[in-house]
Amino acid sequence: MHTPSQPLGAQTVSAADLRLTIQPTELGFSDTSELVSHALPWIGQERAETAARFGLEMTQANYNLFVLGEVGSGRSTLLRQMMHSVAATRAVPPDLCYLHNFDTPEHPHAVHIPAGEGRKLRVHMAQLTKTLLAEIPKRLTAQDFKVESEHIEKTYKQEEDRAYAVLDAFAEARSFSLFREGGHLVFTLRDEKGVPLTEAEALALPKERRTAIDQAEVELRAEIANFLDKTRPIDRVKNEGLAALRRQTIKPMLEQELAHIQQALSKPSQDNAKLAHYFQKVMADVLEHIELFEPRDDDEEETRLEALNTLLLRYRVNVAVDNHDTHGAPVLVEDNPVFRTLFGSVEYQTEDDVLMTDFSRIRAGSLLKAHGGFLMLHVRDLLTDALVWEKLSRFLRSGRLQIEESGLHLSPIASVALEPEAVHIDVKIVLIGTVEEYYVLQEGAPEFFRRFMCKVEFSESFTANAGTHRASAIFVAHSCQRLGLPHFNADAVARLIECTHREVDDQTRQSALFSHTESLIIESASHARQRSADKVQAADVDAAIAARNFRNGYIEQRLQESITDGERLISLQGEQIGQLNGLTVIELGDHAFGFPVRVTARTYAGNEGLVNIEREVKLSGPIHDKGVLILHSYLSALFSHIAPLAFNASVVFEQEYSGVEGDSASCAELYALLSSLSGLPIKQNIAVTGAVNQNGEILPVGGVNEKIEGFFRTCKAQGLDGTQGALIPSRNRHHLMLSQDVVDAVAQGQFHIYTAEHASEGAELLMGTVFGKELKGGSYEAQSILALADKTLQAYRRACHKEPAQSVRHMSHKFQKQLDGK
Numbered sequence: 001m002h003t004p005s006q007p008l009g010a011q012t013v014s015a016a017d018l019r020l021t022i023q024p025t026e027l028g029f030s031d032t033s034e035l036v037s038h039a040l041p042w043i044g045q046e047r048a049e050t051a052a053r054f055g056l057e058m059t060q061a062n063y064n065l066f067v068l069g070e071v072g073s074g075r076s077t078l079l080r081q082m083m084h085s086v087a088a089t090r091a092v093p094p095d096l097c098y099l100h101n102f103d104t105p106e107h108p109h110a111v112h113i114p115a116g117e118g119r120k121l122r123v124h125m126a127q128l129t130k131t132l133l134a135e136i137p138k139r140l141t142a143q144d145f146k147v148e149s150e151h152i153e154k155t156y157k158q159e160e161d162r163a164y165a166v167l168d169a170f171a172e173a174r175s176f177s178l179f180r181e182g183g184h185l186v187f188t189l190r191d192e193k194g195v196p197l198t199e200a201e202a203l204a205l206p207k208e209r210r211t212a213i214d215q216a217e218v219e220l221r222a223e224i225a226n227f228l229d230k231t232r233p234i235d236r237v238k239n240e241g242l243a244a245l246r247r248q249t250i251k252p253m254l255e256q257e258l259a260h261i262q263q264a265l266s267k268p269s270q271d272n273a274k275l276a277h278y279f280q281k282v283m284a285d286v287l288e289h290i291e292l293f294e295p296r297d298d299d300e301e302e303t304r305l306e307a308l309n310t311l312l313l314r315y316r317v318n319v320a321v322d323n324h325d326t327h328g329a330p331v332l333v334e335d336n337p338v339f340r341t342l343f344g345s346v347e348y349q350t351e352d353d354v355l356m357t358d359f360s361r362i363r364a365g366s367l368l369k370a371h372g373g374f375l376m377l378h379v380r381d382l383l384t385d386a387l388v389w390e391k392l393s394r395f396l397r398s399g400r401l402q403i404e405e406s407g408l409h410l411s412p413i414a415s416v417a418l419e420p421e422a423v424h425i426d427v428k429i430v431l432i433g434t435v436e437e438y439y440v441l442q443e444g445a446p447e448f449f450r451r452f453m454c455k456v457e458f459s460e461s462f463t464a465n466a467g468t469h470r471a472s473a474i475f476v477a478h479s480c481q482r483l484g485l486p487h488f489n490a491d492a493v494a495r496l497i498e499c500t501h502r503e504v505d506d507q508t509r510q511s512a513l514f515s516h517t518e519s520l521i522i523e524s525a526s527h528a529r530q531r532s533a534d535k536v537q538a539a540d541v542d543a544a545i546a547a548r549n550f551r552n553g554y555i556e557q558r559l560q561e562s563i564t565d566g567e568r569l570i571s572l573q574g575e576q577i578g579q580l581n582g583l584t585v586i587e588l589g590d591h592a593f594g595f596p597v598r599v600t601a602r603t604y605a606g607n608e609g610l611v612n613i614e615r616e617v618k619l620s621g622p623i624h625d626k627g628v629l630i631l632h633s634y635l636s637a638l639f640s641h642i643a644p645l646a647f648n649a650s651v652v653f654e655q656e657y658s659g660v661e662g663d664s665a666s667c668a669e670l671y672a673l674l675s676s677l678s679g680l681p682i683k684q685n686i687a688v689t690g691a692v693n694q695n696g697e698i699l700p701v702g703g704v705n706e707k708i709e710g711f712f713r714t715c716k717a718q719g720l721d722g723t724q725g726a727l728i729p730s731r732n733r734h735h736l737m738l739s740q741d742v743v744d745a746v747a748q749g750q751f752h753i754y755t756a757e758h759a760s761e762g763a764e765l766l767m768g769t770v771f772g773k774e775l776k777g778g779s780y781e782a783q784s785i786l787a788l789a790d791k792t793l794q795a796y797r798r799a800c801h802k803e804p805a806q807s808v809r810h811m812s813h814k815f816q817k818q819l820d821g822k
Contacts, residue, residue: 015747024490032477044462055454069458072515090329093372096321108359114267116324329373379433552591575681582668585703594710601672605796678788725752
């Protein structure tokens, strides 16, 4: 059995120890304008800084960064800062161009060329089309070309004319006139005088004559077919000769222009061979369609112009990624990582109710633009879109990106499909997430997670020292400059630093959530401007804090008013058996405040043991249930010499209807039970918080400052009498960062803060009696708290053994009356 040591009694905390006070003179500046030139450090995040630099400088695959930490810890800002720093030392990545694929147009080529060369290529290819439009017609109408083409046409026309003369004589012999019309051969029937016969005149001829004419027509048609069979090869050879002449005329000029473009692209490219092949295809394509450059005077001119325009569009250059103005590696932050913005897209336009596209409508996404550099994403954005998550997972696995239009297959309109060539991407991804998201992915998506082998963990708080205080001042200076705010005097900065300690309830640590500090900077500067000050002072910071508490404090005010109005029962004077004030904290997201609640306990003879009424009605959380069970274990150890204990006890938080969680009330519950068992009254002017373990040691709890301040406000509203105070665990001493009004009240003796290391110390303070030292035989020293409680428990046990079961309740009432009379 645990034997408590001789109690030393609760210790009183002096006013000087109730908060950390930063002296402005220790900061080493008069106002933050003196600190603007200093670089902004990673305040209190040395571990994260080392990990981030390691990951960003690592060139091996799968060393992407997973940055985890709380929102507002500066994780995104600091990582962007370091990304830009590392990127400045890297080479500028190449441009990415998409070019027409002459063999399979639905699969455009992707070509990487040195930075800045992409727009050069685009300009030169655009100039090439202008040159072609101007030079080709000019060269095809030149005198030397005309002479050569006329010679070719004349050569083949003579042979064709000889064949035509034979055909014409054949028609004459059969009374037909033959002539050419619109590229076709037409013949008509003539009479003996050579006059063409009309259809009516032909039908009026004798039957024998008509039969002979029909036979002659059949023979003539056969002869015309023979003529065409002979002349078609002649026309084909002639056209091929003319086409060869055109190519021979244009090719030197085209070779010269393309060579000029290649010379202009002087920097070596990883895709030089692919680009050279493309130029060869351009030359072959132009030479194959030279006839489209020749103007016509017939009805087909409009058709020719449309075809020519379509031809020239092939020679455009789509510079999807243009790095001509980039210095170092690219750094991108994608705040809207939907499918199109992250992976790129293919744009479409409607033509005759059909979606059409080509290589010039390929658009690069953030991944393509970040090639050779860094890309920052947020985990939560990715997890909300299953398509994005799946596509990113495939990319991380292969390192290649295939641009596609998500959801196009769901379109009811038929479309021309386009599948650009897949591109290898070398990009370092920086993923921003929370601690919970990190471990969820580690467990649920191991294939994805193993691509992020560099963990960068931002802490919520850090150990404070003169260096972190100085760095915090530099942060204030940079925030003022960036946001265009008046600078802060040293006393105002000292007050801000104290707020970072208060945020984590610790005199030795500061909060790393600098977004909260920045919002307070903005609000404090607003108060300074309202009084037309050129510098922000500590009074402005205090005013901003007070204004924020007023804005967010409606619920706290109403609860305090419910005590003042008597709706909630809280006693601040006198003594009561089995009753005391416990301290709770209520967190509403944007505001946390403390609030006293009455804790009561009743004990009587029985065999049910300790009953947690909150648990019975499902208003108790698991941690609170655990605290009650530990309390029961400690009680059992104190009185193990009379085990098993024969008592029933109930503990309840009075007027608490929203539920109870946490173990910080277990000390208050213990004192209420000991008071009920011993019959000793508890001082109502001292509120209690603290958790107790199985050895009776008091453990630290959270929200200690809010709890003390909440009880202080309750006491102040009803009038401070100099006896009121709060009892907290000794291990919470360094967590004290109380508001100035509480510190002032303690300094004036109007309020008191007590600490205890063991439950015995708190019990002695509250009941004014020694806790009790164990004597031989398992008893306790006379008239101590434990001795009186032991006496009651012994009586309960005798009652349970001697009285019939149905009279146990009667006996418990009798003993309760005796206790109430003590």
